[in-house]
Amino acid sequence: MTNPNVVVSDTQSAIAMALAVAGNAYSPPPSNSQPNGYPYNLALFSKSKFPKSLETKNIAWVEAMRASSPTRNSSSSEDTEHKKAWIMKHPSALGVFEEIMSAAKMKQVVIFLDYDGTLSPIVENPDQAYMAPEMREAVKNVAKYFPTAIVSGRCRAKVYNFVRLSELYYAGSHGMDIKGPSARKHQKGNQNVLCQPAKDFLPTMTEVYGILLEKTKGIPGANVENNKFCLSVHFRRVEEQSWNDLADRVKSVLKDYPELRLTQGRKVLEIRPTIKWDKGKALEFLLESLGYANSKDVLPIYIGDDRTDEDAFKVLRKRGQGFGILVSKIPKETEATYSLQEPPEASYAISATFSGMETIGSTQSLASIEIECGKKFHQEVFESVG
Numbered sequence: 312m313t314n315p316n317v318v319v320s321d322t323q324s325a326i327a328m329a330l331a332v333a334g335n336a337y338s339p340p341p342s343n344s345q346p347n348g349y350p351y352n353l354a355l356f357s358k359s360k361f362p363k364s365l366e367t368k369n370i371a372w373v374e375a376m377r378a379s380s381p382t383r384n385s386s387s388s389e390d391t392e393h394k395k396a397w398i399m400k401h402p403s404a405l406g407v408f409e410e411i412m413s414a415a416k417m418k419q420v421v422i423f424l425d426y427d428g429t430l431s432p433i434v435e436n437p438d439q440a441y442m443a444p445e446m447r448e449a450v451k452n453v454a455k456y457f458p459t460a461i462v463s464g465r466c467r468a469k470v471y472n473f474v475r476l477s478e479l480y481y482a483g484s485h486g487m488d489i490k491g492p493s494a495r496k497h498q499k500g501n502q503n504v505l506c507q508p509a510k511d512f513l514p515t516m517t518e519v520y521g522i523l524l525e526k527t528k529g530i531p532g533a534n535v536e537n538n539k540f541c542l543s544v545h546f547r548r549v550e551e552q553s554w555n556d557l558a559d560r561v562k563s564v565l566k567d568y569p570e571l572r573l574t575q576g577r578k579v580l581e582i583r584p585t586i587k588w589d590k591g592k593a594l595e596f597l598l599e600s601l602g603y604a605n606s607k608d609v610l611p612i613y614i615g616d617d618r619t620d621e622d623a624f625k626v627l628r629k630r631g632q633g634f635g636i637l638v639s640k641i642p643k644e645t646e647a648t649y650s651l652q653e654p655p656e657a658s659y660a661i662s663a664t665f666s667g668m669e670t671i672g673s674t675q676s677l678a679s680i681e682i683e684c685g686k687k688f689h690q691e692v693f694e695s696v697g
C-alpha cells in the first residue's frame with residue numbers, strides 16, 4: 312500500500328502541509344491557559360474559532376496518510392547519498408556510545424522511552440505490539456540505575472499492560488496522563504496520578520470515541536482506539552482507496568468539536584484536546600518533578616521514532632542538555648541528535664547504557680555517588696507525592 316518511491320523531503324512537506332491544514336496551526340489564546348499549560352476552559356471554544364482551512368484539499372491529507380509510515384528504502388544512488396549525509400548529521404547512537412557515556416559522568420541520567428516503534432516493532436494489529444523479552448530486561452535493568460519513563464500515545468493502562476514494570480514512570484496519551492512508579496508504595500485508587508492536564512476533556516473524548524466508532528464502521532480495516540485523552544483512528548489495514556473517505560468522516564466529526572484537533576502518526580489519525588501539552592511538556596514536567604528543572608547536572612536521554620517524539624527532542628535541544636535519539640531506518644527531518652535503526656538496536660543501546668553505567672560506577676567513585684544520590688532523590692520525590 313505504501314509507495315516505496317516516495318521522496319522523503321516531499322513526504323515531510325506533505326505531512327507538514329496536512330498538519331497545518333488540519334488544525335495544528337490553530338492554538339488557543341495563551342492568556343487563557345493556566346500555569347504549566349494546564350486545562351483550558353472548554354467554554355472558551357466556539358464553532359466560529361474552528362479553522363476554516365480544515366476544508367482545504369483532501370489531496371494533502373491522502374499524501375500525508377501515504378507518507379505517514381514509509382517502510383522501504385529506495386536504492387537509487389541519490390537516496391543512498393541522502394542517507395549517508397543524514398547519518399553524518401545524526402550518527403548512530405551505538406557508534407558514539409563512548410561520547411554519550413562520557414557526557415553522563417557526574418550527571419544524573421534520566422531515561423525517556425517511547426513505546427510503539429521504539430520498544431516494540433510496528434505491527435499490523437495495535438493490540439499485538441508486544442515487547443521482546445530482551446527489551447523488557449534491558450528496560451528493567453536501566454531503571455535500576457536511572458529514573459526511567461515510558462512516554463506513549465497509548466493510554467497509560469494499555470502501555471503499562473505491555474511493559475509491566477511497576478518501577479517506571481508512565482506518561483500515556485502523548486504525555487497527558489502521567490503517573491510515578493507504583494512499585495515503591497502501596498496506594499489505593501488513583502492517588503498516584505501526578506498530572507492529567509486534559510482531565511476536563513474526558514467526557515468529550517468518550518463521546519467522540521462512540522461517534523467515531525459509528526462513523527468509521529463502514530470502512531473495512533478501520534480501527535478506532537480509545538487512548539483516554541487521545542483517540543487513534545488506525546488506517547494501516549484500510550485499502551488506500553478508502554483513505555480519503557476515512558479522513559473525511561473523521562474531519563466531519565471534528566467539525567462539531569472545536570476543542571479537539573487532528574494530527575497524524577504512523578498510519579494513524581489522532582484526535583486530541585487542543586491544549587498546549589505534548590511529549591515535550593511531559594518530559595519537562597517529569598524533570599521538574601525529579602528536581603531537575605534548572606539543573607545542569609542532569610542528562611536526559613529520549614529515544615523515540617515518531618513525529619510526536621519530536622516535541623521532546625526539541626525540548627532537549629532548547630535546554631542544550633541530553634540527547635534525543637530517533638529510531639528510524641529512513642532519513643527524516645528531526646531534532647534528534649543521534650539515530651538508531653530499529654527497536655532491537657534500541658534494546659542494545661539501553662542495555663549498553665546500563666552496563667556502561669555499571670563500569671563508570673566501579674571506576675569513577677564520584678560518579679557513582681552522584682548516581683546513588685539521584686536514585687535516592689527520585690525515590691523520595693515520588694514517595695512524597697499524593
Ligand SMILES: O=P(O)(O)OC[C@H]1O[C@H](O[C@H]2O[C@H](CO)[C@@H](O)[C@H](O)[C@H]2O)[C@H](O)[C@@H](O)[C@@H]1O
Nearest residue numbers: 426427433434435437440463464543577578579
Ligand atoms: O507514542 P507511541 O508509543 O509510539 O504510540 C503511538 C501510537 O502507537 C500505536 O500505533 C502505532 O503502532 C501500531 C502497532 O505497531 C501500528 O499498528 C500503528 O499503525 C501505529 O500507528 C498505537 O496503537 C497508537 O494508539 C499510538 O498513538
